[in-house]
Amino acid sequence: MCGIVGLFLKDRRLEPVLGAHLATMLATMCDRGPDSAGFAVYGDAASGAIKLTLRAPDGDTDFAALAARLGKTAGVSIAARRHDSHAILTLPADAEGRVRAALAETAPEITVVGSGRRMEIYKEVGRPDAVAARFGLASMTGSHGIGHTRMATESAVTTDGAHPYTTGRDQCLVHNGSLSNHNALRRELIREGLTFETENDTEVAAGYLSAKLRAGLSLGAALEHSLADLDGFYTFVVGTENGFGVLRDPIACKPAIMAETDAYVAFGSEYRVLVDLPGIDKARVWEPEPATVYFWDRP
Amino acid sequence: MTTAIDLARTPLRDLNAALHRLAPDTNERHWRVANPRGRHAVACGLQVPVTVEIAGHVGYYCAGMNKAATVIVEGNAGTGVAENMMSGFVHVKGGASQSAGASGNGGLLRIDGNASARCGISMKGIDIVVGGSIGHMSAFMAQAGNLVVFGDAGDSLGDSIYEARLYVRGAVKSLGADCIEKPMHDAHKAALHAVLERARLAGTIDVSSFRRYGSARRLYNFHVDNVDAY
Numbered sequence: 001m002c003g004i005v006g007l008f009l010k011d012r013r014l015e016p017v018l019g020a021h022l023a024t025m026l027a028t029m030c031d032r033g034p035d036s037a038g039f040a041v042y043g044d045a046a047s048g049a050i051k052l053t054l055r056a057p058d059g060d061t062d063f064a065a066l067a068a069r070l071g072k073t074a075g076v077s078i079a080a081r082r083h084d085s086h087a088i089l090t091l092p093a094d095a096e097g098r099v100r101a102a103l104a105e106t107a108p109e110i111t112v113v114g115s116g117r118r119m120e121i122y123k124e125v126g127r128p129d130a131v132a133a134r135f136g137l138a139s140m141t142g143s144h145g146i147g148h149t150r151m152a153t154e155s156a157v158t159t160d161g162a163h164p165y166t167t168g169r170d171q172c173l174v175h176n177g178s179l180s181n182h183n184a185l186r187r188e189l190i191r192e193g194l195t196f197e198t199e200n201d202t203e204v205a206a207g208y209l210s211a212k213l214r215a216g217l218s219l220g221a222a223l224e225h226s227l228a229d230l231d232g233f234y235t236f237v238v239g240t241e242n243g244f245g246v247l248r249d250p251i252a253c254k255p256a257i258m259a260e261t262d263a264y265v266a267f268g269s270e271y272r273v274l275v276d277l278p279g280i281d282k283a284r285v286w287e288p289e290p291a292t293v294y295f296w297d298r299p
Numbered sequence: 300m301t302t303a304i305d306l307a308r309t310p311l312r313d314l315n316a317a318l319h320r321l322a323p324d325t326n327e328r329h330w331r332v333a334n335p336r337g338r339h340a341v342a343c344g345l346q347v348p349v350t351v352e353i354a355g356h357v358g359y360y361c362a363g364m365n366k367a368a369t370v371i372v373e374g375n376a377g378t379g380v381a382e383n384m385m386s387g388f389v390h391v392k393g394g395a396s397q398s399a400g401a402s403g404n405g406g407l408l409r410i411d412g413n414a415s416a417r418c419g420i421s422m423k424g425i426d427i428v429v430g431g432s433i434g435h436m437s438a439f440m441a442q443a444g445n446l447v448v449f450g451d452a453g454d455s456l457g458d459s460i461y462e463a464r465l466y467v468r469g470a471v472k473s474l475g476a477d478c479i480e481k482p483m484h485d486a487h488k489a490a491l492h493a494v495l496e497r498a499r500l501a502g503t504i505d506v507s508s509f510r511r512y513g514s515a516r517r518l519y520n521f522h523v524d525n526v527d528a529y
Contacts, residue, residue, distance in 0.1 A: 271337030287415050
């Protein structure tokens with residue numbers, strides 16, 4: 001199984017309650033994926049800055065001291081904001097390479113979960129409602145976010161196996177389904193120079209999209225290509241800096257339901273996910289078509 | 300007399316248990332259910348001729364295994380609405396997700412909006428009337444009954460079909476293996492009219508505007524030319 005949720009706000013007045021709505025949606029999907037959860041939230045961007053989401057293997061990491069140490073090595077000022085096992089480092093965008101290198105040197109046990117002007121990614125093993133509470137999702141703000149609750153089938157129940165997977169700066173992917181050609185595709189992508197951290201099928205889909213985007217394709221075009229190259233069952237929800245997209249495989253076994261009002265576009269694996277959104281009774285509710293790319297963004 | 304149930308206050312299992320306890324001669328013949336909020340298995344397994352109206356969207360398997368009852372969904376239905384229905388009438392006023400009416404043995408399922416993939420898969424005698432369009436692989440291995448579609452049909456309609464009858468008014472994207480278009484004679488128009496009557500839709504649409512599809516019967520009978528395959 002697995003559950004997916006997504007919420008993209010058209011009305012900026014809802015931005016203060018984005019996290020609250022996502023937390024409710026994610027909790028409803030505990031039934032579909034009780035073993036781990038994760039989410040990406042697109043919050044504020046600072047001019048010229050980039051955010052790195054870091055994850056520590058235990059709860060004892062002093063992220064403020066780590067940020068100070070990395071800043072000293074890279075010669076820049078770095079702000080750290082801790083959320084349980086994760087922390088968001090905000091640093092000058094042009095220092096990202098130096099900071100990543102310094103991190104790998106001085107704290108190899110710390111994982112970079114994702115990076116972006118606006119994107120923050122959080123994921124952990126555990127019941128999705130508990131995971132959301134640990135990170136304080138309900139009080140997060142932003143323009144859009146996607147989330148995932150996992151019932152593992154293709155690889156182990158680990159934090160690395162949890163979604164979302166990042167596909168590049170400000171880009172991430174959540175997946176319900178199972179890919180059947182991920183091993184062959186992973187080998188091809190490794191030959192093209194990509195690296196993979198896990199045996200997970202979704203990481204391959206994320207890597208595939210990254211490679212297409214790096215080759216200059218738009219997200220829409222990359223998703224279109226995946227219809228030809230990815231074999232298996234999938235409903236994908238993809239986040240970008242300014243929007244989100246949805247794609248279902250041609251067989252479309254994996255469920256998907258969407259709702260749109262003047263204020264938002266919302267996605268859920270089941271309609272139950274959407275029932276507490278404002279004005280849902282008047283929303284246009286529909287099932288996205290198979291093999292069709294949907295995409296919403298705002299300038 | 301109407302029995303009103305608010306699922307915001309009454310657990311779903313209590314509602315279904317109360318419906319299952321009804322005797323065939325019950326006086327509680329009209330039920331109204333508020334706040335379904337996409338819950339799964341609402342009004343499943345009913346066995347007596349009562350009417351259940353559901354005010355909103357439902358989740359999976361609503362009115363599954365229905366016998367004799369009338370179930371009306373005033374919204375959309377998730378996967379497998381009226382699956383394995385034996386008799387009775389199920390009316391979805393919105394759209395339905397995949398596998399609507401799957402394996403149904405009898406009764407009538409009416410969907411006013413669209414139905415997605417695999418509508419009427421393995422249908423065994425149920426009648427399904429869809430006011431909108433249906434998705435791919437609909438009527439896959441359909442054995443008996445009628446599937447009537449006012450709109451279009453997706454890919455591979457009627458793949459590996461047995462003896463079900465398919466009537467589609469709009470475009471068929473493609474026909475599945477062994478499914479062919481067949482002539483629409485007066486007897487078929489009369490049969491279609493009878494289905495529409497049962498769906499309470501007779502007179503709303505011209506039966507001669509439909510095209511008929513069914514089995515070419517080349518696939519499910521053993522053919523001696525295929526003997527080497529065994």
